[in-house]
Amino acid sequence: MKLVTRSQWGARAYLTPNGATLYSRSRRGVKVHYLGTAYTDRAHDKCAAYVRQIQAQHMDGNGWSDIGYSFVVCTHGYVFEGRGLKRRNSANGNTALNEQDYAVMALVGSSGLTKPTGPQLDGVRDAIDHCRETGPAGNWLGGHRDGYATACPGAALYAWVQKGAPRPTTKEEDDMPISDADAEKIATKVLTIDGVIDNPNTATAKANPYISAETALRNIEIVARRTETRVAALAATNTELVKTVATLAAGLGDLDPEAIVADLTAAIEGIDIRLDATT
Ligand SMILES: [Zn+2]
Ligand SMILES: [Zn+2]
Numbered sequence: 001m002k003l004v005t006r007s008q009w010g011a012r013a014y015l016t017p018n019g020a021t022l023y024s025r026s027r028r029g030v031k032v033h034y035l036g037t038a039y040t041d042r043a044h045d046k047c048a049a050y051v052r053q054i055q056a057q058h059m060d061g062n063g064w065s066d067i068g069y070s071f072v073v074c075t076h077g078y079v080f081e082g083r084g085l086k087r088r089n090s091a092n093g094n095t096a097l098n099e100q101d102y103a104v105m106a107l108v109g110s111s112g113l114t115k116p117t118g119p120q121l122d123g124v125r126d127a128i129d130h131c132r133e134t135g136p137a138g139n140w141l142g143g144h145r146d147g148y149a150t151a152c153p154g155a156a157l158y159a160w161v162q163k164g165a166p167r168p169t170t171k172e173e174d175d176m177p178i179s180d181a182d183a184e185k186i187a188t189k190v191l192t193i194d195g196v197i198d199n200p201n202t203a204t205a206k207a208n209p210y211i212s213a214e215t216a217l218r219n220i221e222i223v224a225r226r227t228e229t230r231v232a233a234l235a236a237t238n239t240e241l242v243k244t245v246a247t248l249a250a251g252l253g254d255l256d257p258e259a260i261v262a263d264l265t266a267a268i269e270g271i272d273i274r275l276d277a278t279t
Contacts, residue, residue, distance in 0.1 A: 001126035004080045009048040011067070012055060014087070019065030021088045023099060029140025030128045031092055031101045032161045033069065034153040039109025041117075047074040050107070055082075064090050069105040071127045077119030079127045085135050093148040101140065102131045108157055115156040118168040125167050141165060191217070238268050 014020065042050070051074075055067035062068070068091035069082040082105075083089050091103035104127045108116050116124070131137040143161050144152035153161065160166075178186070195210035201219065211219075245264050249257030 001130055002078045002123065003130075004048070004051075004078050006081050006084075009051050009080050011052070011081075012059065014066035014083075015059070016065070019083075019087065022086050023088050025099070027102055027131065027135050027137035028100050029102070029138050029142070030131050031097075031103050031142055031144050031146065032124060032153045032157055032165070033091060033103055033105040033144045034108040034110070034157050035105065036110050036150075036152050036154075038111045039107060039113045041075050041113045044074065044076040044078065047076065047078065047080075047107075050074075051080045058090075066090075068103065070102040070131070071104045073104065073106045073120055073123040073127055075107055075113065075117045075120045077117075077123035077126075079123050079130070085131065092144065093150070097148060101142070102135065102137055103144075104128065104131070106153070106157060108154060110151070110154060114154060116160065121160060121165070121168045125165055128165055241268065 058064045067082045070089045072080040089103040143158045191214040199205040249260045
């Protein structure tokens, strides 16, 4: 679960004594909520500010002692800790309902973004499992509208909750063709991300254990070019050697120059060519 703790999202301190009220018994289960107002999806670095805004609205507008929800799940699948597992939520409609179930809210609007994203469904599922395993909470699962007059959590989320909140399959995504432009973007991103590859160069690995794929490719290219130059130089030396030996052997009378050249050529070819290929 991608948990964002209260300190991580910059939560205000809750008011006491009400904000500190603990559940008096185990929870029956989890109620799922949506935002219920217009919502526009945004980059994840704006999500914490949005959760702070909800908290401010609940505290300053509604006069509550903290954000009402137990957890809030953004469209990117991050689970923001609201009142958490121990402190009683104030989002289910009345004290008895708050006492009965956790309140997990997904940032889904009644207009604008009205359908949860795949990562978001995964995040809500994570939060439900977290409540059940650690809360503790029983297996009951429903929407805010179960037992309370409200449209929350909206048609799309409620249909998913009624199916038992299954994790989304990735089938649809796999079936979507990636455009050339997207493929290029992905490749560029992968190539330039720092630290995705273990640095294979023992001389620099200690100071710089991870390098980008782009750096790795560049290093391979440099080594390949050096190797090519060195092999060419070696080949030239060999040719010169063979010529020299042939000239020498020609002046040796009864020795067979061809046999000497053949022996030497074989010997040269047998030498392990070792290249210093460090960059
Ligand atoms: Zn609700
Ligand atoms: Zn987010």
